[in-house]
Amino acid sequence: MEGVDYLADERKKTEFDVEEMKIVWAGSRHTFEVSDRMAKLVANDPVFRKDDRVMLARKDLFKNTLRKATYAWKRINELRLSEEEASKLRSFVDEPAFTDLHWGMFVPAIKGQGTDEQQKKWLPLAYKMQIIGCYAQTELGHGSNVQGLETTATFDPQTDEFVIHSPTLTSSKWWPGGLGKVSTHGVVYARLILDGQEHGIHGFIVQLRSLEDHRPLPGITVADIGMKFGSGAYNTMDNGLLRFDHVRIPRDQMLMRVSQVTRDGKIVQSDVPRQLVYGTMVYVRQTIVQDASIALSRAVCIATRYSAVRRQFGSSNGGPETQVIDYKTQQSRLFPLLASAYAFRFVGEWLKWLYTDVTQRLQANDFSTLPEAHACTAGLKSLTTSVTADGIEESRKLCGGHGYLASSGLPELFAVYVPACTYEGDNTVLMLQVARFLMKTVSQLGSGKPPVGTISYMGRIEQLMQCRCAVKKAGDWLNPNAVLEAFEARAARMSVSCAQKLSKFSNPEEGFAELSADLVEAAVAHCQLIVVSKFFEKLQQDIPGKGVKRQLEVLCGVYSLHLLHKHQGDFLATSYITPKQASLANDQLRELYSQVRPNAIALVDAFNYTDHYLGSILGCYDGNVYPKLYEAAWRDPLNDSVIPDGYEQYIRPLLKQQLRVAKL
Ligand SMILES: CCCCCCCC/C=C\CCCCCCCCCC(=O)SCCNC(=O)CCNC(=O)[C@H](O)C(C)(C)COP(=O)(O)OP(=O)(O)OC[C@H]1O[C@@H](n2cnc3c(N)ncnc32)[C@H](O)[C@@H]1OP(=O)(O)O
Numbered sequence: 280m281e282g283v284d285y286l287a288d289e290r291k292k293t294e295f296d297v298e299e300m301k302i303v304w305a306g307s308r309h310t311f312e313v314s315d316r317m318a319k320l321v322a323n324d325p326v327f328r329k330d331d332r333v334m335l336a337r338k339d340l341f342k343n344t345l346r347k348a349t350y351a352w353k354r355i356n357e358l359r360l361s362e363e364e365a366s367k368l369r370s371f372v373d374e375p376a377f378t379d380l381h382w383g384m385f386v387p388a389i390k391g392q393g394t395d396e397q398q399k400k401w402l403p404l405a406y407k408m409q410i411i412g413c414y415a416q417t418e419l420g421h422g423s424n425v426q427g428l429e430t431t432a433t434f435d436p437q438t439d440e441f442v443i444h445s446p447t448l449t450s451s452k453w454w455p456g457g458l459g460k461v462s463t464h465g466v467v468y469a470r471l472i473l474d475g476q477e478h479g480i481h482g483f484i485v486q487l488r489s490l491e492d493h494r495p496l497p498g499i500t501v502a503d504i505g506m507k508f509g510s511g512a513y514n515t516m517d518n519g520l521l522r523f524d525h526v527r528i529p530r531d532q533m534l535m536r537v538s539q540v541t542r543d544g545k546i547v548q549s550d551v552p553r554q555l556v557y558g559t560m561v562y563v564r565q566t567i568v569q570d571a572s573i574a575l576s577r578a579v580c581i582a583t584r585y586s587a588v589r590r591q592f593g594s595s596n597g598g599p600e601t602q603v604i605d606y607k608t609q610q611s612r613l614f615p616l617l618a619s620a621y622a623f624r625f626v627g628e629w630l631k632w633l634y635t636d637v638t639q640r641l642q643a644n645d646f647s648t649l650p651e652a653h654a655c656t657a658g659l660k661s662l663t664t665s666v667t668a669d670g671i672e673e674s675r676k677l678c679g680g681h682g683y684l685a686s687s688g689l690p691e692l693f694a695v696y697v698p699a700c701t702y703e704g705d706n707t708v709l710m711l712q713v714a715r716f717l718m719k720t721v722s723q724l725g726s727g728k729p730p731v732g733t734i735s736y737m738g739r740i741e742q743l744m745q746c747r748c749a750v751k752k753a754g755d756w757l758n759p760n761a762v763l764e765a766f767e768a769r770a771a772r773m774s775v776s777c778a779q780k781l782s783k784f785s786n787p788e789e790g791f792a793e794l795s796a797d798l799v800e801a802a803v804a805h806c807q808l809i810v811v812s813k814f815f816e817k818l819q820q821d822i823p824g825k826g827v828k829r830q831l832e833v834l835c836g837v838y839s840l841h842l843l844h845k846h847q848g849d850f851l852a853t854s855y856i857t858p859k860q861a862s863l864a865n866d867q868l869r870e871l872y873s874q875v876r877p878n879a880i881a882l883v884d885a886f887n888y889t890d891h892y893l894g895s896i897l898g899c900y901d902g903n904v905y906p907k908l909y910e911a912a913w914r915d916p917l918n919d920s921v922i923p924d925g926y927e928q929y930i931r932p933l934l935k936q937q938l939r940v941a942k943l
């Protein structure tokens with residue numbers, strides 16, 4: 280029935296001010312208003328419809344994305360949207376496109392690694408989309424190992440040019456988004472060669488296609504790499520391959536903020552550390568952490584609303600069956616994901632602050648916080664994308680059979696999201712970077728340089744190695760200090776244990792390789808501690824609105840105690856807690872689930888997602904799921920005719936043949 284809210288009874292149970300929670304989720308009233316306006320603008324514009332997307336073949340899918348992306352650009356200009364509004368609008372269009380890489384990597388690479396003159400030359404063109412750019416780093420043979428890239432950029436002093444070349448098949452650029460069919464330019468990463476000497480990997484702005492007829496420029500071979508995981512999904516994106524055959528570019532197209540090449544072919548290193556060549560990756564990893572909370576909250580919103588609609592078993596005297604959300608098993612799978620979405624939102628907010636802070640420091644030639652920023656962005660990117668990808672799949676299972684329907688929105692969300700565990704750094708490779716940072720920190724303890732920031736807890740290493748958990752009853756686990764100390768002690772002890780084992784190897788690199796699985800576990804423990812501690816820090820802030828802070832405290836408890844329960848092996852093995860204390864944590868967790876239950880629908884309403892953005896019948900705001908599923912089935916092209924295409928050719932002869940067999 281039109282206009283009936285099938286979740287109204289659920290919404291009546293709410294114990295907090297949802298409108299205020301929407302502001303907390305958005306980050307500020309201003310951000311909420313911009314988001315809300317842009318989401319509605321997209322949802323109300325028929326050009327941005329997306330319910331037909333899963334039916335489209337690759338070429339139509341790609342053209343459809345071009346149409347939407349260029350229409351979005353037209354609207355951005357017509358409405359004179361700010362950068363913030365434009366970026367929100369693009370995200371609500373909700374379709375991976377070349378514009379993600381243009382705005383998300385090409386422009387930041389020039390901003391971060393270009394000199395002032397280079398920025399002045401290239402950024403205005405990019406801002407007006409008079410050139411379209413991609414980020415061409417990964418090659419067929421090398422992705423994780425950036426130092427192993429094979430593309431060469433050899434300086435020719437005769438002509439004052441670099442010669443960009445792909446010497447082998449494995450040096451072909453492979454994967455860059457937007458490269459396959461759209462980009463006119465790329466920031467291409469290559470080995471710098473001066474007078475026969477190698478000088479490491481640097482970024483170069485290379486024009487790839489003609490601005491007149493879009494044909495590849497001489498010496499350039501470029502194409503799409505082919506279909507990817509899932510139908511629809513990430514196939515809207517033209518990930519590309521690229522080969523260079525001695526392509527010449529002017530010297531001033533090497534991005535020269537970190538190192539400069541002079542007219543006579545000499546390299547000059549600025550004060551800036553060479554790792555800044557990786558700066559765009561740090562920036563993007565930070566944005567990926569923010570996106571993780573968005574993707575996870577979408578999945579959780581769908582699974583929570585549907586869990587309140589769906590009923591199975593438990594009917595007595597002909598009354599309604601039990602809402603599946605009331606099953607403790609459903610709650611124990613769903614509510615930690617809900618809590619994780621909020622936790623990732625807050626850690627993402629903090630990481631954005633950290634990134635802004637490190638950027639300002641870099642501008643003032645203070646490079647001291649760069650290692651921590653690298654470790655935090657790498658580790659949190661790895662942790663949040665892994666949990667989110669698994670969480671989307673768990674949400675699908677939480678929706679039973681209907682979760683497998685494309686109209687649930689979950690299969691496509693999963694297919695689009697899951698490469699986040701790989702792109703911008705494979706999650707294991709990134710955790711190993713965190714582990715290196717931890718081992719370095721442990722080795723420097725006692726050197727007189729106290730660890731700071733997220734690693735400052737290591738400064739209390741002696742206390743953390745010896746302390747024992749003081750929890751005596753379940754309610755003691757609600758004490759933030761008890762929880763924080765548990766996570767700090769676990770992280771510190773796992774790191775120290777790895778460091779002790781490492782010290783037994785005569786070759787540290789061999790030791791690191793041998794112990795890498797343990798090191799990854801220590802890095803995960805450290806990253807989980809960061810998320811827990813940033814959630815607690817959020818709760819220290821003034822949070823207005825009836826019951827809002829209380830709900831966040833409950834979610835923070837769910838987040839930390841479900842981790843403690845899930846990883847109790849770590850906490851027990853490091854002897855910080857006893858089995859009894861682990862069991863009390865689980866008792867408290869169950870109690871917290873009961874407190875989430877009446878507020879679950881309101882907690883996902885606070886994400887403020889339009890039905891358009893969610894793109895899910897199971898997650899629709901009014902909960903009117905069954906009629907919508909029934910109608911959607913009839914819209915499938917297979918139901919255009921009662922007798923399917925192919926009946927005469929295949930089904931009928933088959934049936935006849937079976938008749939003949941039966942007669943024999
Ligand atoms: C329904 C549909 C809709 C759903 C929508 C859902 C939402 C979707 C969301 C978003 C969609 C957006 C689309 C996103 C587009 C995808 C874009 C992807 C683009 C890419 O993938 S680009 C390629 C990225 N590549 C990588 O990340 C490579 C990973 N490898 C590396 O980073 C490095 O090689 C390495 C770090 C692993 C190793 O490097 P190496 O030089 O060998 O370094 P080491 O010897 O280990 O270390 C040396 C030294 O440097 C320090 N260091 C390393 N990296 C950095 C850094 N980045 N910054 C600062 N410092 C760094 C390291 O710690 C060492 O320091 P030390 O010497 O120990 O002090």
Ligand SMILES: Cc1cc2nc3c(=O)[nH]c(=O)nc-3n(C[C@H](O)[C@H](O)[C@H](O)COP(=O)(O)OP(=O)(O)OC[C@H]3O[C@@H](n4cnc5c(N)ncnc54)[C@H](O)[C@@H]3O)c2cc1C
Nearest residue numbers: 414415416417421422423454455456698701702703704707
């Ligand atoms: C959808 C998508 C979009 C992308 N977009 C871009 C783009 O725009 N531009 C761009 O340049 N690139 C892009 N990439 C490439 C991406 O950045 C790389 O795929 C990624 O960095 C992983 O590198 P790899 O493929 O070499 O993985 P590999 O390193 O080959 O990983 C394979 C396996 O080896 C393991 N492994 C590797 N090294 C180690 C180690 N040292 N220790 C332990 N285990 C290890 C990994 O954990 C993994 O299990 C994209 C990729 C995808 C999937």
